[in-house]
Amino acid sequence: MSAPVIELRDAVAVLGAFPALAGADLCVGQGDILLLRGPNGAGKTTLLRLCAGLVPLVRGTGRVLGLDLLTQRDEVRRHVGLLGHQNGLYLDLTVGENIRFWGATVGASEAESIAAMDRLGVTGRLVDIPVRKLSAGQKRRTALACLVARRAQLWLLDEPHAGLDAAARDELDLTLRHAASSGATIVVASHELERAGSLATRTVDVVAGRIREPGRS
Amino acid sequence: MNVWRLARLVARKDLQIEWNSRVLLNQVLPFAGVTMVIFAFALDSDAVLERVAPGLVWLATMFSMLVLVQRTFAVETDDGALDALRVAGTDARAIFLGKAMSLGAQLLVLEAVLLLAAVVLYRQTVPVGGAVLLVTTSISATCGLAAVGTLYGGLAAGFRGRETLLPLLTLPAVAPVLIGATRAVEAALGTAGAVVSDGWPWVGLLVVFAVAFGVGGSLAFGPLIDE
Numbered sequence: 060m061s062a063p064v065i066e067l068r069d070a071v072a073v074l075g076a077f078p079a080l081a082g083a084d085l086c087v088g089q090g091d092i093l094l095l096r097g098p099n100g101a102g103k104t105t106l107l108r109l110c111a112g113l114v115p116l117v118r119g120t121g122r123v124l125g126l127d128l129l130t131q132r133d134e135v136r137r138h139v140g141l142l143g144h145q146n147g148l149y150l151d152l153t154v155g156e157n158i159r160f161w162g163a164t165v166g167a168s169e170a171e172s173i174a175a176m177d178r179l180g181v182t183g184r185l186v187d188i189p190v191r192k193l194s195a196g197q198k199r200r201t202a203l204a205c206l207v208a209r210r211a212q213l214w215l216l217d218e219p220h221a222g223l224d225a226a227a228r229d230e231l232d233l234t235l236r237h238a239a240s241s242g243a244t245i246v247v248a249s250h251e252l253e254r255a256g257s258l259a260t261r262t263v264d265v266v267a268g269r270i271r272e273p274g275r276s
Numbered sequence: 277m278n279v280w281r282l283a284r285l286v287a288r289k290d291l292q293i294e295w296n297s298r299v300l301l302n303q304v305l306p307f308a309g310v311t312m313v314i315f316a317f318a319l320d321s322d323a324v325l326e327r328v329a330p331g332l333v334w335l336a337t338m339f340s341m342l343v344l345v346q347r348t349f350a351v352e353t354d355d356g357a358l359d360a361l362r363v364a365g366t367d368a369r370a371i372f373l374g375k376a377m378s379l380g381a382q383l384l385v386l387e388a389v390l391l392l393a394a395v396v397l398y399r400q401t402v403p404v405g406g407a408v409l410l411v412t413t414s415i416s417a418t419c420g421l422a423a424v425g426t427l428y429g430g431l432a433a434g435f436r437g438r439e440t441l442l443p444l445l446t447l448p449a450v451a452p453v454l455i456g457a458t459r460a461v462e463a464a465l466g467t468a469g470a471v472v473s474d475g476w477p478w479v480g481l482l483v484v485f486a487v488a489f490g491v492g493g494s495l496a497f498g499p500l501i502d503e
Contacts, residue, residue: 136365147355150354151351
């Protein structure tokens with residue numbers, strides 16, 4: 060069995076003086092699509108940012124993709140993709156130019172960028188369209204293709220369905236399932252439980268900075 | 277990835293954005309041209325214009341630079357791309373150097389156009405002996421302006437009211453460039469009896485300024501944008 064992609068033990072992370080994560084335990088395997096449920100302020104976004112190497116671990120232990128969150132945070136960032144409410148795209152570049160740029164930041168070849176486009180179905184005329192002219196769903200798909208191009212092995216998605224219409228949500232779900240079946244590990248924080256729940260292979264609750272498996276007290 | 281390679285990548289991306297959007301060509305250059313014409317209307321005297329032309333060129337450059345800097349960071353913040361670069365672990369020094377290189381390239385085009393406008397509108401002539409000084413001044417002043425613009429543009433990008441904050445931060449900081457570049461260009465053009473040799477000490481000031489802000493900016497840029 061391969062090593063877990065995310066492994067947190069008694070993880071504590073603070074925002075200012077507030078412990079946004081207060082002893083979280085979590086283990087996520089490769090290819091999982093994990094849904095984080097919980098009310099606002101429960102610590103879902105902080106958990107994603109901790110796993111992305113953006114928030115320091117102040118107590119406990121944590122490893123992401125085998126890298127230590129205490130000592131290798133910069134290295135973690137290079138292998139993880141975090142997608143929040145914004146897509147992180149350049150609106151005046153075309154879809155293809157965006158994907159090539161993000162791929163090139165990690166030294167990906169032209170062939171790898173094209174493979175990322177193919178994998179996400181970003182092909183044909185779409186490649187040459189400026190991102191500014193895309194629909195919300197197409198922008199999301201382009202952003203995910205950028206994650207693939209920059210070789211992100213762990214995708215951390217914060218409310219990925221927000222702002223998308225029904226067709227774009229279906230498209231996004233299909234994309235995520237396809238990515239997970241290709242080996243990517245995906246963690247989704249969402250309030251849209253019906254939509255994200257049907258996508259997830261596993262669900263956990265985030266409550267007051269701790270993680271609970273559903274059905275356990 | 278090597279910092280300089282990454283910086284070239286960022287610069288190329290910014291220049292591609294400019295090529296796609298044509299903001300320099302369609303907005304900044306016309307703005308700079310209009311500024312030069314308005315200076316001529318305001319001063320309304322050939323003798324005065326000939327005397328103050330070098331200063332007006334650099335003033336117009338700095339006002340136009342503010343538009344360019346706003347633009348270069350607007351493309352980063354419109355859809356959270358700057359955050360995404362940092363999240364992806366991209367070296368902040370490379371982002372700073374890349375954006376400064378791209379801004380510098382656009383400033384050089386702008387300065388060339390403004391100098392041409394000064395020749396046409398303000399009856400300036402460029403003596404052969406002053407050409408080297410003129411080019412050296414332009415390059416060294418551009419490096420300083422690009423470094424300051426990128427540093428403060430990155431700082432202001434994270435704040436509300438950045439449109440007004442940027443000039444407040446930038447214009448006082450680039451005052452030494454305005455003074456040094458104006459004196460050096462006066463020497464290059466022979467304005468008011470100045471000779472070429474008068475200009476080189478000012479170029480020295482411009483180089484020191486560019487190095488200080490280039491090195492300081494590349495070190496400070498990461499913490500500034502992370503805040």
